[in-house]
Amino acid sequence: MAFTPDGNTLATGGNDFTIRLRETRPAQVTTRICDSAHPRITKAQWAQHFPAVGFTPPCPTT
Numbered sequence: 001m002a003f004t005p006d007g008n009t010l011a012t013g014g015n016d017f018t019i020r021l022r023e024t025r026p027a028q029v030t031t032r033i034c035d036s037a038h039p040r041i042t043k044a045q046w047a048q049h050f051p052a053v054g055f056t057p058p059c060p061t062t
Contacts, residue, residue, distance in 0.1 A: 034059035 001012050003024070010022045023029055037059055046055045 030058070 001010065003010055008023065008025050010024050011019060012022060013019050023032065040059055041057050043055050046053075046057065
C-alpha cells in the first residue's frame with residue numbers, strides 16, 4: 001500500500017497479485033459511490049431508518 005506523491009490516490013495490492021488504484025479525495029469518492037448507488041433512498045425509507053433526521057440523502061438526484 002502506498003500513496004501517490006500528491007496524496008490523491010492510494011495504490012493497494014492483494015494476495016491475488018492485483019493492484020488497485022483508489023481515489024482518496026472525498027468529492028471524487030462520493031461521486032463514484034453515488035454513481036453506482038441504485039436505487040436511491042426514498043423519503044419513506046429515510047423516515048423509516050432515520051426518523052429523527054430531516055430528509056437529506058447523501059447522493060443528489062440526477
